[in-house]
Amino acid sequence: MIEQNMELELKRILERGQILIYGAHLVALELYRYLRFLYEDFEFAGFVVTRIEGNPAELEQEKVIEIQDCQASRDTTVMIAMPEKYHDEAETYARKFGFSDFIRISLEKMSELKGKQILCGCKQYGSLKFYLYEDDYDGSWLNMEEEPEAPLPEKTEERRHYKFPTLFYLDLASMFRETERFDFHKDYERVLGAYRNLHAFPVTSAWKSGSKGSGKQQLHIYMVFSRWDSAAIAETEYPEWICPIQAGSIFAEKKSEKFLDETGDNISEKNRMLAEMTAAYWIWKNAEPVKYKGLCHYRRHFIITEEEAAALKANGIDVILTTPRYVPGGIRNMFLKETPVKEPVYQTMLKVVSECHPESRESFEQYMEECLYYPNNMVIARSEIYDAYCEWVFPVLFRMMEIDQETGYKHETDRHVAYAAELLTSYFFSVHKEEYCVAVTDYKFYG
Numbered sequence: 001m002i003e004q005n006m007e008l009e010l011k012r013i014l015e016r017g018q019i020l021i022y023g024a025h026l027v028a029l030e031l032y033r034y035l036r037f038l039y040e041d042f043e044f045a046g047f048v049v050t051r052i053e054g055n056p057a058e059l060e061q062e063k064v065i066e067i068q069d070c071q072a073s074r075d076t077t078v079m080i081a082m083p084e085k086y087h088d089e090a091e092t093y094a095r096k097f098g099f100s101d102f103i104r105i106s107l108e109k110m111s112e113l114k115g116k117q118i119l120c121g122c123k124q125y126g127s128l129k130f131y132l133y134e135d136d137y138d139g140s141w142l143n144m145e146e147e148p149e150a151p152l153p154e155k156t157e158e159r160r161h162y163k164f165p166t167l168f169y170l171d172l173a174s175m176f177r178e179t180e181r182f183d184f185h186k187d188y189e190r191v192l193g194a195y196r197n198l199h200a201f202p203v204t205s206a207w208k209s210g211s212k213g214s215g216k217q218q219l220h221i222y223m224v225f226s227r228w229d230s231a232a233i234a235e236t237e238y239p240e241w242i243c244p245i246q247a248g249s250i251f252a253e254k255k256s257e258k259f260l261d262e263t264g265d266n267i268s269e270k271n272r273m274l275a276e277m278t279a280a281y282w283i284w285k286n287a288e289p290v291k292y293k294g295l296c297h298y299r300r301h302f303i304i305t306e307e308e309a310a311a312l313k314a315n316g317i318d319v320i321l322t323t324p325r326y327v328p329g330g331i332r333n334m335f336l337k338e339t340p341v342k343e344p345v346y347q348t349m350l351k352v353v354s355e356c357h358p359e360s361r362e363s364f365e366q367y368m369e370e371c372l373y374y375p376n377n378m379v380i381a382r383s384e385i386y387d388a389y390c391e392w393v394f395p396v397l398f399r400m401m402e403i404d405q406e407t408g409y410k411h412e413t414d415r416h417v418a419y420a421a422e423l424l425t426s427y428f429f430s431v432h433k434e435e436y437c438v439a440v441t442d443y444k445f446y447g
Contacts, residue, residue, distance in 0.1 A: 006113060007038065013077055013103065014042040020072050020099075021047050022090055023081035024055040024064045026338050027110045030167045031081040032060055034113055045072035050093055054414070067094055074098035081105045107167070111140040115166040118142060125176050130184060132164055137303065138445035140166060144326055146184040157303070157442070158200045162188075162372070163325040169337035170329055178328030182371060191370045192324060193433025198441040201315045203307035218291045219309050221380060222259065224279040225298035226252075241309060242296075247271055247279040273401060275418035276377055277394075284390035287383075294320070294380030300443045302380065318436040320380040321429060322443050324372045332368040335423060340416035344409060345400075349420050352399045357392065364427055373426040377418070378443065385436060393424050 013019070014035060021028050024047050035042055048067040049055045055064055078099050080090045084106040091102050115134060119142070122132055132142045144164035168175060188195055219241040226247055238244070245259035246252065248271030261278050262268035265285035271278045280295050287293050292312060296302055302320065312320075327334045335341040341349075354361040379386065400417050403409075429438060 006109070010035065011038050014039040016077075018043045018045045018072060018076045020045040020070065020076045020078045021081050022049070022067065022078050022094060023047070024049045024059060025082065026167050026169070027083070027105060027107050028081040029059050029169070030110050030114055031079060031105050032062070033171065034110070034117065037117065045076050046070065048078075050090070054411075067099075068097055070097070075101060077101045077103060079103045079105055081110065083107045108139060111166045115139060115142055118164075118166060118172060121172050121176070128176065128179065129182075130179065135163070135442070137442050138300075140445070141325065142166060158197055160184075160195050160197065161323065163323055163375075165325065165327065168328070169334065175328045178371075179326075182326065182328075187370075188324075188372060191367070191372050192374075192430055193438065196317075196437065196439040198304065198308055198317070198320060198439040201308070201311060201317070201439065203305070204311045204314060219312070219380070220287060220290050220293045221302065222279060222283050222287070222293070222295050223298055223301070224276040224295060225256075239306070242301075244298075245279050245282065247276055270401070273415060273417050274397065274421070275415050277397065277418055277421050280377065280379075280390065281394060284387055284394075290383060292380055293383050293386050294378070296378050296443070297376065299446045300376055300378065301446070302378065303442045303444055315439075316437050317439045318382050318385055319429060319438045321374040321438060321440055322376055322378050323440045325375050327371050327373065330369045330371055331373050331423065331426075335419065339419045340411060340414035341419045341423070342416070345416045345420060348400055348403050348409075349396075349423070352396050352403065353424075356395045356399060360427075360431070363431065367427050367430060368423070373423070374429060374440075375422065375426075376443065377422050377425050379425065379429075381436075389425070389428055392428055393421060396424055397421055 019035065019042060021032055028047060032044075032047075044062065047059055047062055047064040048070050049064055050067065052064065052066050058064055074097075076099070078094055078101060080087050080102060082090065084104070087104045087106070094102070119132055119134070122128060130144055130146050132144055135141050135143050141163040144162045145159060170178070220243050221241055222243045222245045223238065224245055224247045243259060244256065245261055246256040247261050248268060249255055249260040250262040250268035251271065259282070261271070261282040263286065264282065267274070267278050267281050276295065276297060283293060283295060302322070304320070332346070336343060336346060350361065350365060353364050379389065381389065397417055397420070400420060404411075429436065
């Protein structure tokens, strides 16, 4: 087990002997870099995976091999570096080949370690035009603010800020070099329009439950969850405007008593490829009429108070999106390096945008070179705007899946189309930055 002071414990492990990293994606890459940062000359036995298919051939000039072919001593410490939901399966598989000493590093834990490293690294770069600090709501990202020339508002959440990555394909020095080119205000306004923080708008008195114009009559946020989350959902109380919806419910033996995305006009059977977007489609086609509707995730909730929700119409807000992320090196590079949106998917996406929305091809390609995007496919909007967004995005997603079938692209379970949807969603609202009053707010991540 790792002790509370992880850094000291990791140093002791590195000094003790050989290390094997089980994983070959972002968590594994960042763990390797972090270990080199702690102890540059540690003895590294390599990266191993369960199957080489779908994984890179090398990371940081180190080969990636299947664990069954690994020649390392079986008393080597195996660091399982991947999202936590895969840890049990990975350890069970590694034990079949005689390994017995394991340390588990989740995405959240690696984000925490790397975040602290970044904050320390900032001190070495005196010319930075911004500063970073920890995010109270999601440790996977840091908050990024401009160095102030005047006193800041007392309430931190009301200030202009963006999200800065902790785990990233670029090394730390390259990330900081990229930020030197970023204009905190002009680049934002050019790409996403006016910055409007939801918490800086005036608020009204909280509505009374059941009264005319109450929250549930004005706002429905459909909270997407899967069959694995059902028990936790049943035990949790949510604000009255939260409507739990089970995504991919057509595959579930145990169905929720709440909303199911297999009812009415639906695409529930496409959930393995589209993830939360099957719920987005259900909302578009079946949700009951309200002023505002939208989508959040079981583990990610918009930070919005009753008073703020009650004041949406009075404040003229059309859309609420999550606080944009700043991505050094551009959106396209990030998604090609860090998600299943690899080059064939990217090219298909460009082709389909050209087919479905010919007027958007050039601007979409330009947007992909920008460095700000709205994450997570989380959207709240006036109902007619939400419907217009769906009318734009779903023809693209459906055509992408058709091309996958036509070309035999065999990645049905990596949800690359859902990742593409995140890009398309962000692009859609960037295009309408002058037309819609878009406010942003953080989301709270529930681990």
